[in-house]
Amino acid sequence: MTSSSRLDLVDALRGFAIVSIMLLHNIEHFDLYFAPEGLAPWMKTLDQGIWTAMFAVFGGKSYAIFALLFGVTFQLQHDGRAARGEDFRARFAWRMLLLLGFGLVNTAFYQGDILSLYAVLGLALIPVARLPDRIVFGIACLLTLQPVAWIEALGALGQAPAKLPDPASWAYFGRATEYMMHGSVLDVWIGNLTNGKQGVLLWSWEMGRILQIPALFMFGMLAARAGLFARSDANRRRWRRIFLGALLALAPLWFVHAHLDQWIAVEAVRRPLAAVTGPLANLAAMLLLVTGFAGLYARRGGARVLGVFRPLGRMSLTSYMMQSLVGTFLYHGFGLGLYRVTGTTHALLIGIALALLQGLFSAWWLRRHRQGPLEALWHRLTWIGAARLPSSSRAA
Numbered sequence: 461m462t463s464s465s466r467l468d469l470v471d472a473l474r475g476f477a478i479v480s481i482m483l484l485h486n487i488e489h490f491d492l493y494f495a496p497e498g499l500a501p502w503m504k505t506l507d508q509g510i511w512t513a514m515f516a517v518f519g520g521k522s523y524a525i526f527a528l529l530f531g532v533t534f535q536l537q538h539d540g541r542a543a544r545g546e547d548f549r550a551r552f553a554w555r556m557l558l559l560l561g562f563g564l565v566n567t568a569f570y571q572g573d574i575l576s577l578y579a580v581l582g583l584a585l586i587p588v589a590r591l592p593d594r595i596v597f598g599i600a601c602l603l604t605l606q607p608v609a610w611i612e613a614l615g616a617l618g619q620a621p622a623k624l625p626d627p628a629s630w631a632y633f634g635r636a637t638e639y640m641m642h643g644s645v646l647d648v649w650i651g652n653l654t655n656g657k658q659g660v661l662l663w664s665w666e667m668g669r670i671l672q673i674p675a676l677f678m679f680g681m682l683a684a685r686a687g688l689f690a691r692s693d694a695n696r697r698r699w700r701r702i703f704l705g706a707l708l709a710l711a712p713l714w715f716v717h718a719h720l721d722q723w724i725a726v727e728a729v730r731r732p733l734a735a736v737t738g739p740l741a742n743l744a745a746m747l748l749l750v751t752g753f754a755g756l757y758a759r760r761g762g763a764r765v766l767g768v769f770r771p772l773g774r775m776s777l778t779s780y781m782m783q784s785l786v787g788t789f790l791y792h793g794f795g796l797g798l799y800r801v802t803g804t805t806h807a808l809l810i811g812i813a814l815a816l817l818q819g820l821f822s823a824w825w826l827r828r829h830r831q832g833p834l835e836a837l838w839h840r841l842t843w844i845g846a847a848r849l850p851s852s853s854r855a856a
Contacts, residue, residue: 472769530582551843599678667739
């Protein structure tokens with residue numbers, strides 16, 4: 461199975477993740493949480509139902525798919541250079557520095573940017589890139605189990621029940637709401653790059669993502685080593701086994717996570733344990749989405765239907781940053797201020813329309829160019845001074 465055919469599925473999955481991220485960002489008004497006043501009771505009920513369903517299906521899973529595929533891409537690029545007798549790791553560090561630049565530009569518009577976080581945490585792949593699979597798997601599993609949270613929970617055993625202060629990130633997000641609603645575009649840029657970036661980093665730590673993201677990178681790297689995204693009968697059987705395993709794990713994980721409040725009175729114990737069970741449940745749900753998507757993609761006609769996501773996946777950097785620019789202009793106060801009048805239902809419809817437009821634009825662009833505009837820029841800057849890879853290696 462060629463790298464190109466493996467990447468067809470990877471591109472489609474990445475495009476699917478981009479669309480689901482787009483929809484979530486829209487119903488969140490791109491981090492400007494606000495419910496319009498004067499909505500009819502039936503509309504409030506519909507909004508709440510859609511909100512709950514969207515986060516149950518995609519919340520904490522879409523970004524995880526993105527992170528998993530980040531690791532896949534790293535391994536494919538690493539393999540491509542290794543086949544030429546070259547070491548990709550130093551070039552990858554430079555590539556992450558470039559991604560950090562893209563991420564900081566994106567952060568100026570959207571404080572919830574993940575590119576800058578991936579750029580820093582992606583460096584964790586460098587020391588494990590040549591380790592045996594079993595060691596990388598062990599490290600990834602350890603990170604997934606959130607050892608710091610367990611230490612915090614064990615340290616709090618025996619404490620009397622007491623109310624803890626709100627998570628530190630909340631204060632930053634409270635300040636962000638003010639300038640997103642009423643600030644100029646310059647206020648938003650400065651606020652997002654200072655206050656907003658600090659808040660997102662704290663929130664990512666509180667939610668267990670700082671350790672889960674590099675673990676997902678490593679799992680993706682191992683999946684690429686195993687050729688797990690190649691379309692084959694053997695892989696279809698593997699996808700089914702992973703799907704069933706994740707399905708069996710999901711119910712008990714969500715049950716435990718949902719009942720922590722009832723079972724544990726001490727918040728100093730309960731809060732870190734929630735940072736363990738929540739990411740684990742999301743990981744199981746993400747595996748259901750990935751393997752379910754892969755299984756459908758392998759069916760007759762599946763690649764043709766789900767292949768509509770491929771152009772978005774091939775232009776994921778461009779698509780992600782376009783979302784931030786367009787979305788914040790639509791919803792935030794410096795632009796059209798639609799946060800005032802759009803509940804979850806209307807924002808979801810806007811998100812669907814924007815995803816369709818992005819898909820059409822991506823397909824149109826790729827009929828004329830090999831890569832998206834930002835992908836091409838990133839690729840050229842990444843490989844400055846390096847010999848070119850064959851055209852089949854389009855993992856960059």
